Amino acid sequence: MSTETPETPTPQQVRRALARAERGAALDPAEAAVLLAAVGGDLDRLCVAAGRVRDAGLVAAGRPGAVTFSPKVFIPITRLCRDRCHYCTFVETPTQGVREGRAPYLSPDEILAIARQGAELGCLEALFTLGDRPEDRWPQARAWLDEQGYDSTIAYVRAMAIRVLEETGLLPHLNPGVMSWEELNRLKAVSPSMGMMLETTSSRLYETKGLAHYGSPDKDPVVRLRTLEDAGRLGIPFTTGLLVGIGESLAERAETIFALRRVSRAYGAVQEVIVQNFRAKPDTAMRHVDDLDLSEYRAAIAVTRIVLGPKARIQAPPNLVDLNECRALLEAGVDDWGGVSPLTPDHVNPERPWPSLERLRSITEQCGFDLKARLTVHPEYVTGALGRGEAWIDPRLHAHVAALAGPDGLAVPEVRPVGLAWQEPDGGFDADHGRGRTDLHEAVDTEGRSEDRRSDFASVYGDWATVGEAAAITSRLDGLSDGAPAVLHAEGGDALRAAEADPGNLSDEHALTLMTAEGDLLRQVIGLADELRKEVVGEVVTYVVNRNINFTNVCYVGCRFCAFAQRRTDADAYSLSYTEVADRAQEAWDLGATEVCMQGGIDPELPATAYFDIAAAVKQRVPGMHVHAFSPMEVVNGTARTGLSIEDFLIKARESGLGSLPGTAAEILDDEVRWVLTKGKLPTSTWIDIVTTAHRIGLPTTSTMMYGHVDNPRHWVTHLNVLKGIQDTAVANGSSGFTEFVPLPFVHTSAPIYLAGLARPGPTLRDNLAVHAMARILLHGRISNIQTSWVKLGIEGTRAMLQAGANDLGGTLMEETISRMAGSEHGSAKTVTELVEIGAGINRPVHERTTLYTPPPLRQTS
Numbered sequence: 001m002s003t004e005t006p007e008t009p010t011p012q013q014v015r016r017a018l019a020r021a022e023r024g025a026a027l028d029p030a031e032a033a034v035l036l037a038a039v040g041g042d043l044d045r046l047c048v049a050a051g052r053v054r055d056a057g058l059v060a061a062g063r064p065g066a067v068t069f070s071p072k073v074f075i076p077i078t079r080l081c082r083d084r085c086h087y088c089t090f091v092e093t094p095t096q097g098v099r100e101g102r103a104p105y106l107s108p109d110e111i112l113a114i115a116r117q118g119a120e121l122g123c124l125e126a127l128f129t130l131g132d133r134p135e136d137r138w139p140q141a142r143a144w145l146d147e148q149g150y151d152s153t154i155a156y157v158r159a160m161a162i163r164v165l166e167e168t169g170l171l172p173h174l175n176p177g178v179m180s181w182e183e184l185n186r187l188k189a190v191s192p193s194m195g196m197m198l199e200t201t202s203s204r205l206y207e208t209k210g211l212a213h214y215g216s217p218d219k220d221p222v223v224r225l226r227t228l229e230d231a232g233r234l235g236i237p238f239t240t241g242l243l244v245g246i247g248e249s250l251a252e253r254a255e256t257i258f259a260l261r262r263v264s265r266a267y268g269a270v271q272e273v274i275v276q277n278f279r280a281k282p283d284t285a286m287r288h289v290d291d292l293d294l295s296e297y298r299a300a301i302a303v304t305r306i307v308l309g310p311k312a313r314i315q316a317p318p319n320l321v322d323l324n325e326c327r328a329l330l331e332a333g334v335d336d337w338g339g340v341s342p343l344t345p346d347h348v349n350p351e352r353p354w355p356s357l358e359r360l361r362s363i364t365e366q367c368g369f370d371l372k373a374r375l376t377v378h379p380e381y382v383t384g385a386l387g388r389g390e391a392w393i394d395p396r397l398h399a400h401v402a403a404l405a406g407p408d409g410l411a412v413p414e415v416r417p418v419g420l421a422w423q424e425p426d427g428g429f430d431a432d433h434g435r436g437r438t439d440l441h442e443a444v445d446t447e448g449r450s451e452d453r454r455s456d457f458a459s460v461y462g463d464w465a466t467v468g469e470a471a472a473i474t475s476r477l478d479g480l481s482d483g484a485p486a487v488l489h490a491e492g493g494d495a496l497r498a499a500e501a502d503p504g505n506l507s508d509e510h511a512l513t514l515m516t517a518e519g520d521l522l523r524q525v526i527g528l529a530d531e532l533r534k535e536v537v538g539e540v541v542t543y544v545v546n547r548n549i550n551f552t553n554v555c556y557v558g559c560r561f562c563a564f565a566q567r568r569t570d571a572d573a574y575s576l577s578y579t580e581v582a583d584r585a586q587e588a589w590d591l592g593a594t595e596v597c598m599q600g601g602i603d604p605e606l607p608a609t610a611y612f613d614i615a616a617a618v619k620q621r622v623p624g625m626h627v628h629a630f631s632p633m634e635v636v637n638g639t640a641r642t643g644l645s646i647e648d649f650l651i652k653a654r655e656s657g658l659g660s661l662p663g664t665a666a667e668i669l670d671d672e673v674r675w676v677l678t679k680g681k682l683p684t685s686t687w688i689d690i691v692t693t694a695h696r697i698g699l700p701t702t703s704t705m706m707y708g709h710v711d712n713p714r715h716w717v718t719h720l721n722v723l724k725g726i727q728d729t730a731v732a733n734g735s736s737g738f739t740e741f742v743p744l745p746f747v748h749t750s751a752p753i754y755l756a757g758l759a760r761p762g763p764t765l766r767d768n769l770a771v772h773a774m775a776r777i778l779l780h781g782r783i784s785n786i787q788t789s790w791v792k793l794g795i796e797g798t799r800a801m802l803q804a805g806a807n808d809l810g811g812t813l814m815e816e817t818i819s820r821m822a823g824s825e826h827g828s829a830k831t832v833t834e835l836v837e838i839g840a841g842i843n844r845p846v847h848e849r850t851t852l853y854t855p856p857p858l859r860q861t862s
Contacts, residue, residue, distance in 0.1 A: 009034040014042050021306050022049045032254035035303050039295055050302035050333030057310030067364050068374040072125035072339040073118030076347045078105045080141050081131020083216035086285035090348045091131050094140040104144040111160050115168040119417045121342045124404055125376035126170040129347055132177035132218040154183050161190040162422050165400055169417030173376040178218040181230040181683050185640045188236050189394045192377040192401055195239030198224050201259045202252040212246040232267025233680040235391050237381040241274030244300045245292030257307050266466040271378040272313040275301045277320050298332040305333030319352040330367045372410055379409025389569045391556035395605045396422055455570050460558045462679050464756050470676045471758045477712040492521040504780040515713040515774050529773035529805030536784050537807045541839040542849040546595035546811035547588035551576045555601025558679030563750035565601050581614055582621035589622045595851045598629035608641040612656040619657030626659045626851045632690040633665040636682050646693045661694045663703035668711050669722045676710050695730040695737045703738045708746040708763030720778045727782040740785035743771045745792045769804045776805025799842050809835050
């Protein structure tokens with residue numbers, strides 16, 4: 001039994017909860033905890049109920065009566081780890097490794113030898129098993145990586161996954177432990193699936209000396225849940241689960257099951273949940289703890305099955321019980337045995353050998369099921385990626401997966417893996433570079449979408465109920481009523497005087513007071529902003545002659561505010577060839593443009609060098625054109641596809657012709673808001689890292705903020721303060737940093753999050769005035785240029801913002817797709833004459849500028 005349990009439920013409590021489970025009622029965590037204590041006849045009834053849920057799920061999946069397993073080899077990349085789990089025998093110290101004749105890491109030759117043997121024996125999966133970030137604890141690990149030319153264990157794992165794919169055809173399943181969003185994104189390109197056990201959400205086991213996870217930084221439940229959520233946001237088929245019997249209470253066990261359900265429902269990326277029973281091991285701190293009792297194990301499996309529902313795949317390792325006990329696990333709702341190896345032991349539980357496939361098949365068939373081989377990635381994700389064009393698997397892995405998968409997504413019987421090239425050849429995605437675009441429209445969309453929604457609308461954005469709960473929290477301004485709060489006269493006066501004295505260094509509370517101002521106080525804030533604008537940049541209103549080129553609208557990120565993105569197979573999907581991009585740049589240059597602003601969707605089928613090639617195509621055609629291109633999200637996509645670091649990617653892009661970076665993809669620089677607005681976009685820390693890296697290498701950027709959706713004024717203040725800090729760092733390092741700040745009002749009309757009833761219909765006039773004015777005030781002394789968006793605000797709105805601190809109109813654009821698709825009704829292009837008229841309406845001169853706010857060069861006339 002587990003070492004700590006709550007008060008034992010009464011038989012009446014168990015039977016009451018059991019009756020609800022039997023009739024299919026939704027259980028809550030308290031009821032689940034009660035059922036986890038079921039024994040005897042109650043436990044048998046619980047397992048019958050769980051079995052019915054499992055069977056219904058298999059019928060719905062199109063494989064009734066099928067229990068799956070993955071034929072695999074274990075590849076223990078390294079046994080070093082920075083954690084100190086009290087039950088683990090896999091991990092060793094460098095001294096122990098030397099004593100056993102092991103280097104800190106398996107060499108590439110050793111890894112490939114294991115993989116080749118596995119392929120010869122019919123294995124299809126290469127499970128990379130390793131400890132968490134050993135280089136952070138062990139100098140020997142850091143030295144080995146340095147000698148081999150890898151900056152981290154993750155980098156070595158990525159390189160070895162590619163080697164295994166190319167030389168053996170086995171599909172890597174990567175288990176490096178806790179990973180950041182960036183690391184997950186980097187590994188998705190080389191692995192069809194990944195995994196990390198949640199184990200438990202009990203912070204008690206992590207924080208209390210002597211308990212199972214004490215002294216193990218990667219076993220913090222908050223950190224592990226974040227990894228699961230990030231994997232979901234990135235659309236990675238992910239294996240996780242709970243470890244039962246390590247000291248958690250029944251209530252904590254139930255909380256873990258419900259946490260797994262929440263993540264699974266929110267993102268749809270949890271491909272299987274392992275329910276693993278604790279087995280005591282010699283020479284560990286927990287060697288005297290009893291193994292988990294079989295009855296308690298059955299209850300844990302059955303409750304997990306019932307709570308997670310019929311769509312879940314529930315796995316139990318067949319080697320951690322006696323073979324005859326596997327029948328009890330099947331009866332409790334299991335439908336997968338996980339990885340079974342004919343070659344390598346279970347390195348995490350080496351004392352428990354795998355059952356032979358013949359014996360496992362026999363016991364499975366005795367229970368009335370067929371045993372079928374699957375791939376490391378479960379069938380639903382295989383058919384979703386290969387059959388329906390969903391973005392679960394990176395396109396560079398499609399050929400590897402398709403070579404092993406049947407039409408049902410399971411493994412083709414008796415198939416043998418064969419090594420295949422991983423990286424597509426360098427080059428472009430048009431006829432000029434050898435790849436046709438027969439499945440895409442040949443020209444940029446200018447008429448609008450022919451269908452109201454993208455074809456995967458129901459699934460790409462995740463679970464709307466979960467989003468709604470988060471949106472209700474983020475949109476609330478704590479301590480204040482809905483809408484703009486009333487500001488006391490004295491508070492407003494104090495804040496205004498502070499702003500007049502030192503506008504760029506207001507306290508957060510003073511800034512919030514002014515950001516939420518109304519009436520006379522708002523008019524005074526606007527007046528101060530306008531005076532600061534005159535002081536810094538004078539009366540001139542500026543603009544750049546430019547062209548927006550959205551070179552593809554194919555995107556799989558799942559931004560809930562975006563009406564622009566399409567699936568590749570949608571009728572309105574398009575991608576421009578390099579030639580078409582260059583043609584548009586040439587047309588813009590001939591019309592007087594000095595800049596092309598180029599951004600596109602996150603298309604998983606873009607070639608690795610696409611961003612470099614796009615910039616180079618423009619510069620080769622029009623050498624004098626400034627290339628302002630590629631959002632931080634596109635930079636992340638580029639780093640994942642090329643394997644380059646952020647810095648090396650940006651340097652390569654600059655060498656290809658990139659002149660500056662748009663500071664888009666910022667939305668609100670607060671992750672709680674970002675994860676409501678988007679499913680898979682980069683987190684705040686990554687946006688900051690990319691922008692600061694660009695500044696450090698001499699690439700200027702813009703900065704933006706999209707507001708008026710599920711955010712509140714406190715978020716606006718925080719966002720501007722983040723920009724202040726970035727700019728201070730840039731200036732301290734001798735960089736110009738941000739050239740401008742662009743407030744972007746949320747356009748709600750066609751935004752999915754608005755259509756779902758979860759977002760406001762954009763900012764009010766008060767909000768727009770306050771944001772533009774406070775941007776001028778809070779960024780004073782740091783960012784001189786505040787741009788207002790005529791696309792989103794129209795002529796009169798733009799004029800109002802120019803009198804509230806803004807000084808720039810942005811660009812002529814010539815074509816603008818993203819805002820128009822979102823529902824903007826203010827056009828997608830302005831002539832120079834029209835921009836001049838905007839300024840004339842408020843008696844302000846309007847002058848052309850370049851991207852970097854210098855006078856435009858004189859053009860030679862023929």
